[in-house]
Amino acid sequence: MDFIFVIDILGVVAFSISGVLTAMRKELDVFGILIIAFVTSVGGGTLRDVLIQSDVSWLTNMAYIYVIIGTTIFAIVFRNKLKYLRKSLFLFDTIGIGFYTVVGVEKAISAGLPPITCIAFGTMSACFGGVIRDILCNDIPVIFHKEIYATACIMGGFTYFLLDYFYLPQDLIFIISGSVVIAIRISAVVFKIKLPKVY
Amino acid sequence: MDFIFVIDILGVVAFSISGVLTAMRKELDVFGILIIAFVTSVGGGTLRDVLIQSDVSWLTNMAYIYVIIGTTIFAIVFRNKLKYLRKSLFLFDTIGIGFYTVVGVEKAISAGLPPITCIAFGTMSACFGGVIRDILCNDIPVIFHKEIYATACIMGGFTYFLLDYFYLPQDLIFIISGSVVIAIRISAVVFKIKLPKVY
Amino acid sequence: MDFIFVIDILGVVAFSISGVLTAMRKELDVFGILIIAFVTSVGGGTLRDVLIQSDVSWLTNMAYIYVIIGTTIFAIVFRNKLKYLRKSLFLFDTIGIGFYTVVGVEKAISAGLPPITCIAFGTMSACFGGVIRDILCNDIPVIFHKEIYATACIMGGFTYFLLDYFYLPQDLIFIISGSVVIAIRISAVVFKIKLPKVY
Numbered sequence: 001m002d003f004i005f006v007i008d009i010l011g012v013v014a015f016s017i018s019g020v021l022t023a024m025r026k027e028l029d030v031f032g033i034l035i036i037a038f039v040t041s042v043g044g045g046t047l048r049d050v051l052i053q054s055d056v057s058w059l060t061n062m063a064y065i066y067v068i069i070g071t072t073i074f075a076i077v078f079r080n081k082l083k084y085l086r087k088s089l090f091l092f093d094t095i096g097i098g099f100y101t102v103v104g105v106e107k108a109i110s111a112g113l114p115p116i117t118c119i120a121f122g123t124m125s126a127c128f129g130g131v132i133r134d135i136l137c138n139d140i141p142v143i144f145h146k147e148i149y150a151t152a153c154i155m156g157g158f159t160y161f162l163l164d165y166f167y168l169p170q171d172l173i174f175i176i177s178g179s180v181v182i183a184i185r186i187s188a189v190v191f192k193i194k195l196p197k198v199y
Numbered sequence: 200m201d202f203i204f205v206i207d208i209l210g211v212v213a214f215s216i217s218g219v220l221t222a223m224r225k226e227l228d229v230f231g232i233l234i235i236a237f238v239t240s241v242g243g244g245t246l247r248d249v250l251i252q253s254d255v256s257w258l259t260n261m262a263y264i265y266v267i268i269g270t271t272i273f274a275i276v277f278r279n280k281l282k283y284l285r286k287s288l289f290l291f292d293t294i295g296i297g298f299y300t301v302v303g304v305e306k307a308i309s310a311g312l313p314p315i316t317c318i319a320f321g322t323m324s325a326c327f328g329g330v331i332r333d334i335l336c337n338d339i340p341v342i343f344h345k346e347i348y349a350t351a352c353i354m355g356g357f358t359y360f361l362l363d364y365f366y367l368p369q370d371l372i373f374i375i376s377g378s379v380v381i382a383i384r385i386s387a388v389v390f391k392i393k394l395p396k397v398y
Numbered sequence: 399m400d401f402i403f404v405i406d407i408l409g410v411v412a413f414s415i416s417g418v419l420t421a422m423r424k425e426l427d428v429f430g431i432l433i434i435a436f437v438t439s440v441g442g443g444t445l446r447d448v449l450i451q452s453d454v455s456w457l458t459n460m461a462y463i464y465v466i467i468g469t470t471i472f473a474i475v476f477r478n479k480l481k482y483l484r485k486s487l488f489l490f491d492t493i494g495i496g497f498y499t500v501v502g503v504e505k506a507i508s509a510g511l512p513p514i515t516c517i518a519f520g521t522m523s524a525c526f527g528g529v530i531r532d533i534l535c536n537d538i539p540v541i542f543h544k545e546i547y548a549t550a551c552i553m554g555g556f557t558y559f560l561l562d563y564f565y566l567p568q569d570l571i572f573i574i575s576g577s578v579v580i581a582i583r584i585s586a587v588v589f590k591i592k593l594p595k596v597y
Contacts, residue, residue, distance in 0.1 A: 023542075024596055027595055028542045028595070029543050029593035029595050030593050030594055030595075030596065031549060031593055032539070033596065035542060036542070050249055051245070051249070051258065052258070053252070053254075053451070055451075056449055058515075059509075059511050059515055060510075060511060060512065060515070062512055062514065062515075065518075076596050079596060111258075112259075113258055113259065114259065114261055116264055117257075117258055117259070117261075120264075131335070135335065135533060136529070136539060136542070137538060138337065138536065138537065139337065140225060140227070140336060140337045141231070143230070144228065144230065144231025144234060144235070144335070145225070145226060145228050145231050146228075150230050150234075151230060194228065195228035195229050195230055196228065197226055197228050197229075198223055198275050198278060250444070250448070250454055252451070252453075311458075312457050312458065313458065313460055315460065315463055316456075316458070316460075316463065319463075330534070334533060334534065339424060339426070339534070339535060339536045340430070340534060342429070342430070343421075343427065343429065343430025343433060344424070344425060344427050345427075349429050349433075350429060393427065394427035394428050394429055395428055396425055396426070396427050396428075397422055397428065397431065397474050397477060
């Protein structure tokens with residue numbers, strides 16, 4: 001439980017900072033920066049919960065709000081030092097999307113959705129915070145044209161159902177599927193792999 | 200029932216291809232193209248269902264997901280031939296909005312909404328997939344400034360309630376209202392009619 | 399009750415006209431103008447209601463729809479005279495956000511949310527119509543970088559809970575918190591106060 005909580009919070013920290021960085025590049029004021037940090041962190045999960053008519057978790061769980069506000073203040077104050085954290089942030093972010101993908105898949109399973117939809121929901125949980133961030137900042141969402149990001153989540157979701165098919169224990173499925181997301185995302189960045197475009 | 204299903208699928212095909220074309224023009228990668236095809240097809244109905252707190256149909260109906268994925272692959276592979284399908288696609292799209300308008304009106308009636316709101320919901324079902332497509336692609340939604348599209352849906356919605364007032368049978372109301380949407384949309388394109396702008 | 403209703407309607411009028419002005423600047427057609435007026439007026443409350451899984455009020459309350467359509471027609475017809483109304487519109491808008499902030503806070507309290515979330519919901523109710531307006535018009539939301547607007551709402555929300563802590567009567571809390579929003583917003587405009595940016 002504590003382990004899960006730490007991963008969740010690391011993900012929120014990484015997503016918040018990615019929001020702060022995008023918002024500062026767009027010269028938003030401090031309120032704008034906070035909102036962008038917020039939607040980047042919780043946007044994907046919120047969209048998921050609205051679509052499956054589940055309670056939106058950040059409405060009542062204050063931990064998210066405190067972490068996002070704290071991270072935003074931290075990131076603004078130390079904005080000139082953040083480049084030294086670049087690798088840690090990439091790692092947190094990658095662990096975060098691995099975690100959120102699997103959480104999203106499991107929430108969709110609980111809601112009784114079919115496997116392909118569950119994989120889509122896992123991907124949405126992990127990626128759509130960034131999509132909303134980019135829309136609010138008037139950019140085309142970066143995951144639609146620049147990075148292997150969603151693809152890693154989709155592969156992780158497939159892994160989840162593949163392992164489930166062989167009746168592996170739940171915890172193991174959780175860890176392996178999340179790790180697949182992380183491994184693919186890191187490989188894609190290290191080897192500069194991109195999805196093909198079509199003209 | 201089968202007739203209804205064929206129309207529904209033709210609409211999804213046309214909307215998906217319109218999404219693929221917009222996404223390719225914006226140079227998105229294959230994941231981005233698929234997502235844009237998806238939101239163009241199901242975005243309007245999803246917004247409607249979330250607002251009336253109804254179940255979102257594509258979550259459990261796999262037919263939509265298969266058709267959208269299949270159409271996207273088809274459209275990417277045959278992207279250089281799509282221009283030969285221009286007229287068929289326009290026809291599918293137009294039949295699709297006629298159909299979705301009436302479906303949206305009927306869903307809103309079932310939810311107990313007043314007539315004007317039902318007409319708005321019919322229009323939203325048919326048009327807001329395209330609005331979300333354009334927002335994700337960082338354009339001002341094309342239906343807000345370029346084409347007679349929503350107007351056709353609004354007229355179809357009015358026709359629905361007009362005929363309902365005269366107690367016509369349900370099937371006839373469905374077909375006539377949908378046909379009004381189709382007729383107005385085709386006329387607007389053939390005669391190059393646009394809505395007035397205001398400066 | 400009547401007093402509340404008048405304030406609500408003044409807010410809708412001001413928000414609709416701000417939508418019409420933005421939409422005309424973007425050269426939208428009359429349908430686009432109407433939609434932008436609509437989302438500017440009801441967008442914040444709609445997002446709030448969807449997140450707390452409450453009924454969306456404009457679905458069944460026709461007063462909003464009539465006022466928005468009427469205001470839009472008025473604003474289009476008298477578009478060249480609107481500049482003479484500039485001060486009244488600013489006042490209506492400011493009264494409107496004061497009112498919507500407090501209504502949003504109270505709705506979130508009824509939904510059982512914790513104080514900070516309630517303040518966020520009050521701010522969202524008052525401000526996110528404008529955010530959706532700007533996104534649909536392909537701008538970065540103006541409240542993220544130009545104006546003291548959300549900050550006034552946040553202060554009003556804090557005032558609400560501060561007064562609540564001292565057991566003031568409900569009506570008085572309502573009026574004082576709303577007035578705080580209005581006073582801060584007017585002061586910020588009169589003294590040209592902006593939130594700091596960060597580079």
